[in-house]
Amino acid sequence: MAVPVTVPRLGPGDGEALVAEWYQPDGATVAEGDLVYRLETDFAAIDVEADENGVVRHTTAAGTSTPFGEVVAYILSPGEAMPGEEVPPPEPTTVVSEEAPEPPRPATDRAGAYPLADVLRATAATDAAHESPDALPGLPWDAFPAEEPAGGEAFEAPKPVLLFPRIVNELKEEAAIAEEDELDPPLDVTAEATEPAEPGAWELVPGENDFNPDWLLEPGNLTAPETKEEVRTRFQASNIRSLALGRGKGHEEETPSKSETAALVTPDPELPGAVVPTGRALNNLEQLQERRGDYVPGSPLFLRVAIDVTEATKMREQLTREWWGSNVRPLDQDIILRAIARALHESAAFRRRTDVVGVRPLSGTSRTVHLLGDAATRPFRDAVASMAALRETLGAEMPCLCTLTDLGDLGLDDGMPALPGGQPLAFAMGAVRDVARFEGDKPRRASELILTLSYDSDAMPEGAAARLLSRVRELVEAPYALLAD
Amino acid sequence: MRSSQTNRRAAAAPIAHDRKAERTSAPDDNEAQRVTDPRIIKVYELGTTDYDEVHSLQRRLQQQRREGEGTDSLLLTEHRPVITLGRSHPEPDLRVPPPTLDEYGIRVVQTERGGDITYHGPGQLVAYGIVDLKAWEIGVVDYAALLEQTVIGVLADWGVKGEQVPAARGVWVGGRKIASLGINVRRWVTMHGIALNIDPDMSHFDLINSCGMPDVEMTSLSAEVAKQVPMPDAVEAFVFHFGRVFECATETVDVGKRPARRA
Numbered sequence: 244m245a246v247p248v249t250v251p252r253l254g255p256g257d258g259e260a261l262v263a264e265w266y267q268p269d270g271a272t273v274a275e276g277d278l279v280y281r282l283e284t285d286f287a288a289i290d291v292e293a294d295e296n297g298v299v300r301h302t303t304a305a306g307t308s309t310p311f312g313e314v315v316a317y318i319l320s321p322g323e324a325m326p327g328e329e330v331p332p333p334e335p336t337t338v339v340s341e342e343a344p345e346p347p348r349p350a351t352d353r354a355g356a357y358p359l360a361d362v363l364r365a366t367a368a369t370d371a372a373h374e375s376p377d378a379l380p381g382l383p384w385d386a387f388p389a390e391e392p393a394g395g396e397a398f399e400a401p402k403p404v405l406l407f408p409r410i411v412n413e414l415k416e417e418a419a420i421a422e423e424d425e426l427d428p429p430l431d432v433t434a435e436a437t438e439p440a441e442p443g444a445w446e447l448v449p450g451e452n453d454f455n456p457d458w459l460l461e462p463g464n465l466t467a468p469e470t471k472e473e474v475r476t477r478f479q480a481s482n483i484r485s486l487a488l489g490r491g492k493g494h495e496e497e498t499p500s501k502s503e504t505a506a507l508v509t510p511d512p513e514l515p516g517a518v519v520p521t522g523r524a525l526n527n528l529e530q531l532q533e534r535r536g537d538y539v540p541g542s543p544l545f546l547r548v549a550i551d552v553t554e555a556t557k558m559r560e561q562l563t564r565e566w567w568g569s570n571v572r573p574l575d576q577d578i579i580l581r582a583i584a585r586a587l588h589e590s591a592a593f594r595r596r597t598d599v600v601g602v603r604p605l606s607g608t609s610r611t612v613h614l615l616g617d618a619a620t621r622p623f624r625d626a627v628a629s630m631a632a633l634r635e636t637l638g639a640e641m642p643c644l645c646t647l648t649d650l651g652d653l654g655l656d657d658g659m660p661a662l663p664g665g666q667p668l669a670f671a672m673g674a675v676r677d678v679a680r681f682e683g684d685k686p687r688r689a690s691e692l693i694l695t696l697s698y699d700s701d702a703m704p705e706g707a708a709a710r711l712l713s714r715v716r717e718l719v720e721a722p723y724a725l726l727a728d
Numbered sequence: 729m730r731s732s733q734t735n736r737r738a739a740a741a742p743i744a745h746d747r748k749a750e751r752t753s754a755p756d757d758n759e760a761q762r763v764t765d766p767r768i769i770k771v772y773e774l775g776t777t778d779y780d781e782v783h784s785l786q787r788r789l790q791q792q793r794r795e796g797e798g799t800d801s802l803l804l805t806e807h808r809p810v811i812t813l814g815r816s817h818p819e820p821d822l823r824v825p826p827p828t829l830d831e832y833g834i835r836v837v838q839t840e841r842g843g844d845i846t847y848h849g850p851g852q853l854v855a856y857g858i859v860d861l862k863a864w865e866i867g868v869v870d871y872a873a874l875l876e877q878t879v880i881g882v883l884a885d886w887g888v889k890g891e892q893v894p895a896a897r898g899v900w901v902g903g904r905k906i907a908s909l910g911i912n913v914r915r916w917v918t919m920h921g922i923a924l925n926i927d928p929d930m931s932h933f934d935l936i937n938s939c940g941m942p943d944v945e946m947t948s949l950s951a952e953v954a955k956q957v958p959m960p961d962a963v964e965a966f967v968f969h970f971g972r973v974f975e976c977a978t979e980t981v982d983v984g985k986r987p988a989r990r991a
Contacts, residue, residue, distance in 0.1 A: 254869025263815065278914075281815065286897040287868050288815040288842035289913040361826050387772070387785065 245323060246295040248279055248316040250309050253289070259310045260284050262303050267293075269301045273318065280305075280315065293318055300325055550716045552690045555582075558722045582718035586711055767800070767864055767976035769857075771967050772983055774805040776850060779812065779837055786919045789858040793917040800864075802970060802978070803856040804963050807848040809834040809929075811936060814843035814910050821845045821937040829935065841920035843897070843910030845936050851928035851948070853962050855970070856921040861913070864974070868913055872897060874973050875922045879907045881969030882924065882962060888952045899924070904947035926950060926962045 250260055263283040267273050273293040282289040293299065295318045303315040317325065718724060774782065782805055792798030811834055813820060820836055821844065822829070829836065834847075848854055855878075861871055873892065879899045880890035883906070890899040890906060899907035899922075907924040925948035933946040950957050971978040 252867070254867045258869070283815055283842055284868075285816065286843050286872055286909050287911045287913060288840055289868065290840075290915075292915060387789070 245317040245319050245325070246297065247314040248291065248293070248299070248318060250282060250311050250313050250315060251289070251291065252311045253282075253284065253287070257310065259308045260289075262305055262307050262309050262315055263288070265301060265305050266290075267299045269299070271299055273297065273299050297321070298323075550691065550719045552719060555719050555722045556690055582715050582722065586714035586718060767974065769800045769802050769859070769970070769974070769976050769978055771802045771804065771970075771978050771980045773963055773980065774803060774983065777805045777807060779807045779810040779835070779848065782807070782856070783837070783839065786856050786858060790912075790914065790917050790919040793858055793860055794915045798858075800860060800976075801858040802967070803854075803858070804966065805854050805856075806850050806852060806959065807854060809847070809849040809932060811836045811845060811847050812841075813838050813845050814841050815839075816842060817844045822935060823937060824935050832932065832935070834932065834935070839910075839912075839920065841910040841912045843908070846908050846910065846923065847928075847932050847936055848923055849928045849932055851926055851959070853924045853926050853959065853966060854921070855924070855966060857911075857918055859918045860916060861918060862916040864976075866974075868911075868918075871918060872909055872911065875909060876907070878966065878969045878973045879922060879924050881973060882965045883949065883952075885965045885969075886949060886953050886957060888949060898922075901947055901952055904945045906947050906949065906952070924949070924962070924966070926957050926959055 250262070253260060261283045263281045265280045266278045267280070273279060274296050275293055277293045278290045279293050279299060280291055282291055297318040297320050299316055299318050301316045303309055303313075309315060319325070782803060786803065789798055789801050789803075793800065809832065811820065811829065813836065820826075834849075855875070857871075857875070859866075859871065861868065866874065876890075876892050876897070876899050880892070883890040883899070883901070888901055888906075890901055893900050896905075897909045898905050899909075907922055909922045911918050911920045913919075925946065927948055927950035930946060930948060930951070937944075949962065967978050967980065970976070
């Protein structure tokens with residue numbers, strides 16, 4: 244019985260694909276599973292296999308574009324004749340769809356085509372170089388399924404543990420164990436904290452590169468600057484590596500126009516640090532109002548600082564190595580959350596109004612800390628995962644909400660105000676990104692997080708907000724201070 | 729050491745879902761089916777690799793998958809500079825004489841994938857999917873389109889709008905090509921995949937007529953957003969969007985520290 248070999252259907256609807264090459268010549272004997280021919284589209288090469296043992300007989304020449312479902316060959320039992328005699332032959336359109344059977348693509352139909360052999364010969368030295376000892380280390384083949392299917396059970400990764408405050412106790416336990424086993428010395432907390440920073444490492448020099456919150460209290464500093472020069476002067480005066488100010492609709496002052504906003508967001512290489520687009524929040528407000536004409540947030544004001552998270556990352560890596568083997572996960576956010584929590588706890592103005600991210604429940608009137616962010620932004624997803632894990636760990640002690648919004652820092656999540664009136668505090672975690680930091684003339688690569696504090700300026704003095712941000716930055720940039728809890 | 733770690737984003741999912749439920753409370757008909765027959769893909773983040781080695785790894789994984797063994801896998805890597813040739817045009821379509829490639833230290837490798845000539849190098853995120861299309865009930869064309877949508881999702885994370893163009897596969901940003909696609913399918917198991925330019929040495933693309941198109945202008949994510957995009961961020965975004973687009977669970981396999989090659 245002749246078994247047809249067809250062009251498989253590759254996608255919805257009609258289409259065709261090129262019968263590119265017959266792996267089995269006309270009349271060859273094939274076994275089930277042997278590759279019979281190759282089908283090609285502009286992006287895919289599909290090897291089609293024989294479904295049956297027998298002799299393959301082509302009905303279509305290589306180089307023919309053939310519709311899906313069309314028969315291109317038959318596999319015959321030994322001695323069997325082509326089905327052409329008994330059944331109607333395959334539609335002639337199959338073969339004559341091309342005017343003449345094209346020879347396989349000519350090698351020189353493009354100006355840039357070089358014969359492969361020449362190229363391979365010319366790059367032989369490169370091939371040899373790849374074999375040299377300084378070639379890349381090989382793949383960790385052990386990590387992949389073995390040639391023989393392995394029957395071993397999957398290794399269960401340890402559940403991520405949140406860092407503080409239990410970490411201090413664990414450090415102590417670890418130290419006690421290590422006293423008996425000197426081969427595995429534990430993390431030396433005090434040494435880390437007091438060690439002089441490596442050359443080139445970020446160092447917080449009080450008074451020199453510290454964020455001066457009083458600057459924000461100067462009259463006029465919180466208004467939108469008129470010119471770029473003014474922005475530059477402010478940056479230099481404030482020691483704030485980047486700062487963005489925005490006012491929502493509903494604030495008594497006039498909202499800066501779009502062109503003024505544009506002046507703020509234009510990146511200027513002469514400005515210290517990265518310039519954060521301030522227009523975003525404003526634009527989002529505009530978007531909000533387009534979506535929901537009746538939505539007026541309660542006079543929020545946004546402050547942003549750029550925080551160097553290099554140290555937090557280092558600390559995370561160190562702690563991760565110490566406790567969880569090589570299961571490195573980006574837990575920077577945990578450290579950052581802890582820093583936020585600590586700063587909130589320390590700030591009298593905010594402590595009155597907030598329960599804090601998992602440090603301890605505060606008595607009295609409590610508000611909730613929101614993490615706001617753009618749901619499509621990757622690092623925020625991490626933050627949400629961290630918050631969820633934190634909440635899972637702390638249960639009811641964790642009066643902490645994660646709010647997802649598709650509109651960025653301040654926005655609505657499908658019609659729900661992310662920053663409802665009277666909600667005094669919200670943090671938005673921006674993207675962690677790599678930036679160049681200059682110390683003197685030497686550039687240094689650093690990871691930077693843009694942290695936005697948006698709050699109700701009617702409920703919160705600017706100075707307190709600025710001090711809070713300053714403290715968060717200080718803690719994140721020198722995270723080992725958190726260990727001395 | 730082998731270990732696996734379930735995506736921690738799973739912890740975040742219920743929150744998002746709850747909020748959606750509040751909004752629409754529309755029943756998800758497919759949910760039950762998905763629970764009983766989940767698509768799971770193992771994700772291997774390989775770092776920087778030699779093309780040949782990953783190529784043979786792909787072949788091994790595809791072979792295993794074809795024989796009903798193994799798992800669906802997603803390999804994420806950056807290659808050392810290499811030019812690969814697809815099936816549709818096995819002659820290298822170069823803009824420079826072959827010896828120039830040697831000066832750049834770039835090799836030329838023939839592959840079994842579809843498509844034309846392309847360049848891989850550091851700064852380019854290459855994603856190879858070894859996926860049993862029959863089991864996932866996806867057609868070859870749809871698979872390619874979904875890979876492109878994954879990349880479009882990654883680009884959107886950085887605010888870049890990627891587009892699919894009917895006439896040409898890959899992902900385009902304003903008429904410039906940012907991701908190239910080429911796959912091989914054997915017994916409905918795929919190999920090869922999609923290469924997204926994060927921040928590669930763009931000058932290397934000038935050595936070839938990319939994808940056989942002399943006029944095509946290549947771009948990269950870093951170029952589009954005018955700032956550095958860290959590769960780990962791109963990798964993580966890719967895994968997230970792959971799971972979202974293909975509606976599958978992603979399980980990152982910790983490949984551990986890469987041992988030095990034994991001499």
